[in-house]
Amino acid sequence: MNILPRLLFLFQSLPIKIPMSTFTTLNKWLSKFIWQNKRPRIRLKTLMCPKEIGGLNIPNLKNYYYAAQLRSLLTWVCQEEDSIWFGMEQGDCPGMFLDTIPFINPDAWSKEKKKVTNEWVKTTLSIWSNIRKTLNLSSSLCRLIHIHHNLEFPPSSGFKNWAGKGLIMLDQMVERGSLMSFQQLQQRYDLPAQDFYKYLQVRNYFVKHNYITLLQTPPTNLEQFVIHVIKGEINSRYISHAYKLLQENTENTQDIKRKWELEMNIIIKDDDWERTLREGHKITNSPSLKEFEWKTKIRFFRSPFVTSKFGGTSDRCWRGCVLVGDYTHVFWDCPKLTNYWKDIQGEIENWKQDARVYVYKLSLFFFLPPTVMLALL
Ligand SMILES: [Zn+2]
Numbered sequence: 054m055n056i057l058p059r060l061l062f063l064f065q066s067l068p069i070k071i072p073m074s075t076f077t078t079l080n081k082w083l084s085k086f087i088w089q090n091k092r093p094r095i096r097l098k099t100l101m102c103p104k105e106i107g108g109l110n111i112p113n114l115k116n117y118y119y120a121a122q123l124r125s126l127l128t129w130v131c132q133e134e135d136s137i138w139f140g141m142e143q144g145d146c147p148g149m150f151l152d153t154i155p156f157i158n159p160d161a162w163s164k165e166k167k168k169v170t171n172e173w174v175k176t177t178l179s180i181w182s183n184i185r186k187t188l189n190l191s192s193s194l195c196r197l198i199h200i201h202h203n204l205e206f207p208p209s210s211g212f213k214n215w216a217g218k219g220l221i222m223l224d225q226m227v228e229r230g231s232l233m234s235f236q237q238l239q240q241r242y243d244l245p246a247q248d249f250y251k252y253l254q255v256r257n258y259f260v261k262h263n264y265i266t267l268l269q270t271p272p273t274n275l276e277q278f279v280i281h282v283i284k285g286e287i288n289s290r291y292i293s294h295a296y297k298l299l300q301e302n303t304e305n306t307q308d309i310k311r312k313w314e315l316e317m318n319i320i321i322k323d324d325d326w327e328r329t330l331r332e333g334h335k336i337t338n339s340p341s342l343k344e345f346e347w348k349t350k351i352r353f354f355r356s357p358f359v360t361s362k363f364g365g366t367s368d369r370c371w372r373g374c375v376l377v378g379d380y381t382h383v384f385w386d387c388p389k390l391t392n393y394w395k396d397i398q399g400e401i402e403n404w405k406q407d408a409r410v411y412v413y414k415l416s417l418f419f420f421l422p423p424t425v426m427l428a429l430l
Contacts, residue, residue, distance in 0.1 A: 057112050064121035065292070068176040076115040083111070094353050099306055103297075107306040107330040107351055113296075116303065119187070120295035122180045126155055127282050127291050129177075145171040150202035155181050156194045158262060161205050188275055188302050195264045196224035196272060197279055200255060211251045218242045221283055223255075223264060224276075230269040232259055274298050306330065309352055316381040349384065356380045 064071075084097045102108025128139050129151035143151050146169060154162065154169075155178065169175055185194075199222055201212040220226070220242045226233050235252040238244055244252075259265055272280065278298050281287040287294055310326045333350065334343045348354060357378035361368035370378035372389040385394075 057117070060114060061117060061121060061292070064118045065124060068122060068125055068173045068180070070176055070179065071118060073115070076118070079114050083114075087111070094355070095351060098304065099309065099351065101300075102304045102306055103300055104334075105331045106304070106327060107309065107347075108304070113300060113304065116296055116299040117292070119180065119184050119299055120292045122177065123184060123295045124291045125177045126181055127279070127295075129155070130279060130283055131285075131288075142171060142174050146174060149204060150199075153199045153202040153204065154178070156197040156199070157204060158195070158198070165204060184275075184299070187299070188273070190273060190275060194276060194279075195262065195267050196222065196227070196276055197283070198223045200226075203258075205258065206254065211248055215242065215244065215248075215251075218244065219284075220244070222280070223259070224268065224272070224280060226255065226259075227265070227268045230265070232256060232265055274302060306351070309350075312352060313381070316379050317385075352380055354380075356383050358382075 080097055084093055087097075087100070088094070097111065099107065100109045100111040101113040102110075104110055125138075128136055129142070132139070132152050139151070149165060149168065151174070154165070157165070166178075169178070199216075200206075200220065201216040203212075206212065215221075220238065226238065228237070233241075235244075235249055238252065239246070275298060278287070278294060282291070306326075310321055310323075314321055330350065333346055337343060337346070357366065357371060358368045358380070360366050368377055370376050370382055370387055370389075372383075372387055374388050376382060376387070378387075384390075
């Protein structure tokens with residue numbers, strides 16, 4: 054039975070706050086189902102990661118909920134005036150504009166937010182605030198501030214013309230970390246000469262809030278995503294785009310990498326770790342080897358050291374070498390494997406082709422950076 058589409062339908066039906074405890078309960082049920090009520094061998098958080106970073110793409114329901122709710126906000130940003138829902142919400146917020154308020158200057162917004170009485174709008178803004186906290190974004194998303202409809206500018210039809218010509222947000226007025234000149238903007242957006250005063254007005258706004266400094270930092274993934282939506286470069290599949298973005302920014306397998314590092318007493322570079330997770334499963338077409346490769350890297354198997362913690366068993370190596378049988382030991386360090394690894398070394402040296410290619414492939418399989426692999430062989 055397909056569960057996710059049913060939940061997604063509910064998530065995007067109405068802007069309703071779902072308590073986080075609900076997701077905790079749903080995750081417990083999911084975990085019980087996956088492991089059939091047995092003790093989980095891999096954390097659900099790891100299984101929820103994208104395959105490229107070591108997970109199995111198990112749906113992260115909280116992020117799907119956020120992504121579905123973010124869609125309402127993107128409807129505001131794109132001003133989908135054909136949408137009845139947008140019309141209802143905008144009609145209930147006289148004197149302010151829904152495309153602007155998610156990004157407005159926090160000081161200005163603190164004075165204005167009391168005017169919002171519509172519960173659906175309040176909920177969408179509250180979820181937006183949670184998403185920003187989840188992604189650890191700064192309180193100011195100034196590059197997304199709309200020029201037209203800005204509550205801090207006096208009403209002016211001129212800025213509406215700017216929006217019509219494609220100059221919508223502050224980000225478009227900055228190039229290589231500097232505010233563009235009026236002449237540059239004129240050329241790019243075909244602005245009339247009499248708009249120079251309006252340009253000065255916006256420039257003063259930049260200076261007042263020190264936005265140039267803030268805009269010199271590269272945009273976050275979320276900002277980039279919203280910019281693409283505003284420019285119309287992304288105009289469908291909002292939920293899957295937003296979900297992917299949330300997943301990339303909230304989930305990772307760094308905890309597993311740290312376990313390997315501690316055991317092996319090496320530093321594995323993030324690039325190496327991501328490369329082995331991304332490309333490791335491509336080195337063979339065999340499903341069972343692929344599965345074994347993934348289970349090894351992600352530490353699915355229980356070493357003697359792990360099982361001893363449950364009580365009643367020894368933490369020593371299975372092969373009788375009397376050393377502690379942690380993960381690294383049973384796969385790599387055990388003295389009884391020395392001859393095996395020496396054989397591998399001999400095979401590599403015998404290869405007539407460039408041995409580095411094989412070391413590279415081998416390193417993908419054993420998650421080690423090629424340099425470390427060479428040193429160990
Ligand atoms: Zn051993």
